[in-house]
Amino acid sequence: MSSDRIRVAVILSSVRRGRFGPTIANWFVGTADQRDDIEVDLIDLADYPLPTGLSDQPEPDVAELLAAFSARLAEADGFVVVTPEYNHSFPASLKAAVDWTQHEWHAKPVGFVGYGGLAGGLRAVQQLKHIFTELHAVPVRDAVSFHGPWSQFDADGNLTEPADAEAAAKTLWDKLSWWALATKEAKARRPYDN
Template sequence: MAVLVGSVRIDRFGPVPAAWFARQVREHAAFDVEVIDLADYDLSTTLAPSDGAAALRPRLAAADAFVVVTPEYNHSFPAGLKSAIDHYRQEWWAKPVAFVSYGGMGGGLRAVEQLRQVFAELHAVTVRDTLSFHNYWNVFDADGSLRDTETEAAAKRLLDQLTWWGVSLREARTERPYQG
């Protein structure tokens, strides 16, 4: 499973929920998890080929499932995330995508709803459940731990769904390669 840190801004919060969610994946034990920080890749908004795009391609292709950790910026998702999505096509095909969002009062949910449309166009399957952190600055401790325990139960439900989709779609892609 690839957990994508969707914000590339300086002083961003995304690595905190991404690290927390990666710990949840490890405890769930259905997938090996790799956190992919999009800030580590030079992805041109013109979609020009780059070393960063070439380096990210095999990591995305190897994943059987994705979790996109995204903030909400101006009622949408970050431009850097859109650029990262648009650089690739087949790497997303017939794979499940789940979302962990964060923001103010809306918790990033408007960004998630827009991302569902983008991933549908790329022949990816989005998982129904979402983890959303409203007023995120009040949700995590300084060490990146959650202040509540209810969210861990929600993370487990999301991971159960993602596991079902990930295993089912991997088996389907193996038996009948997806042609998009």
């Protein structure tokens, strides 16, 4: 892999039955198909059911799950979190994933794709920016937001009117790529002090 190519973990955070997140996550991952500077790893938190209660030592089955999840995060140069807005916030599954990890996020950019009702997931995104800042990550200013996305996608998961969303996705990928290369180069010169 070229040193100018970045690996981005796209994290699908909703784990609810009947969730709409896979439609949006798959669409967003597809927007990177034409780019030669990005390699995407789609991580579905439904595959990593980490407990929401933390303890000093996780149970053996949780420890194994956590090790696999942590390894995928550690391999990434940057992240994009695809999150719904539940009760003006983000899902507990995402908070658990963040709370069980720490150093994997350090000095790496994090972008956001939010979705929901009238606010389009932006209240969840705003809260997440504070949390990721605490984890020494670099939240990207630009985001993709879907207000009432259920009527914006067809049965095959394609946007019915893609222009605005595709433009927002391109901006997010461009900014995330810049920050990922900048932090990657900086860490190569001087390791980030965890």
